[in-house]
Amino acid sequence: MLGIGELSRATEVKVPTIRYYEEIGLLPAPARTASNRRRYPLEAVQRLRFIRHARELGFDIPAIRALLALEGDGEPPCHRADAIARAHLDQIDQRIARLTALRDEISQMLADCDRACDDHCRVLEVLADHSHCRHQEH
Amino acid sequence: MLGIGELSRATEVKVPTIRYYEEIGLLPAPARTASNRRRYPLEAVQRLRFIRHARELGFDIPAIRALLALEGDGEPPCHRADAIARAHLDQIDQRIARLTALRDEISQMLADCDRACDDHCRVLEVLADHSHCRHQEH
DNA sequence: CTTGATGCTCTAGTCACTAGAGATTGTAGC
DNA sequence: GCTACAATCTCTAGTGACTAGAGCATCAAG
Numbered sequence: 001m002l003g004i005g006e007l008s009r010a011t012e013v014k015v016p017t018i019r020y021y022e023e024i025g026l027l028p029a030p031a032r033t034a035s036n037r038r039r040y041p042l043e044a045v046q047r048l049r050f051i052r053h054a055r056e057l058g059f060d061i062p063a064i065r066a067l068l069a070l071e072g073d074g075e076p077p078c079h080r081a082d083a084i085a086r087a088h089l090d091q092i093d094q095r096i097a098r099l100t101a102l103r104d105e106i107s108q109m110l111a112d113c114d115r116a117c118d119d120h121c122r123v124l125e126v127l128a129d130h131s132h133c134r135h136q137e138h
Numbered sequence: 139m140l141g142i143g144e145l146s147r148a149t150e151v152k153v154p155t156i157r158y159y160e161e162i163g164l165l166p167a168p169a170r171t172a173s174n175r176r177r178y179p180l181e182a183v184q185r186l187r188f189i190r191h192a193r194e195l196g197f198d199i200p201a202i203r204a205l206l207a208l209e210g211d212g213e214p215p216c217h218r219a220d221a222i223a224r225a226h227l228d229q230i231d232q233r234i235a236r237l238t239a240l241r242d243e244i245s246q247m248l249a250d251c252d253r254a255c256d257d258h259c260r261v262l263e264v265l266a267d268h269s270h271c272r273h274q275e276h
Numbered sequence: 277c278t279t280g281a282t283g284c285t286c287t288a289g290t291c292a293c294t295a296g297a298g299a300t301t302g303t304a305g306c
Numbered sequence: 307g308c309t310a311c312a313a314t315c316t317c318t319a320g321t322g323a324c325t326a327g328a329g330c331a332t333c334a335a336g
Contacts, residue, residue: 057240058237082248085244092244096234096241106230109223110227
């Protein structure tokens, strides 16, 4: 059995975050000692590591809830876990594409600025007028 | 002069967002009509477009505040604007690198899952154990 | 037996909005 | 002038995923 601080060190999840996960029902409320302190079984380490790792991978909490629900429901969970992860992958690809477009635009803006700096500031100008740039849609 | 709705349509910034920008001092409080409605001068369109575009590029509000402060302070603003944009570019590069690493990991996880699905679910396993994966650090 | 670390609950703050209530005002058609 | 109804006003509260802090109780070590 572990105290919340030990669990925190074992999983690298901060103590208030553990309590927060309990509050939103992501982590089951553990037993308490006579003095009202949380005592976690060893399995809590696994579950919390799972949550932490999924969060690091950018899964949001509803998605993690769905993944956790797949464990121990009898059916082979692979297909549904796969679908959740695949949807997440699509989102990440979109975010990378968007960020790459922004990167190019800002980098272009800075290059323009180097050439035009003496005259007038390109950075402010480009930011002021959307039509100066190559990126489309939010 | 424009009403808030017209300003909203001209800039594609939603009405409550315009009021929010006023509240946090990003957009100066405009004159009011006798019946207390906001009347914006035409310059507000420029300023709000600037803000919107910078937000789309991922600048946060303190950064935008800094950029706006550069306008009209007499000094050639290029160098400071350049520094702000350049720092921002670094951040974007880091975000792209992180997302790309996550993408690769999830994609690898899914590929493993395809091969091992009949035995046991790789997706859940990889998520449960950080050591299964290639990505390092948060 | 005291000290300092750890734990508890509770409230409020973060960021950049978004949503909604409930009231008033402006505009168009009749 | 009357009636809809769209636009606007202020105000409060909610979002996601925590984080920070107050103020108290309890535990382990010296």
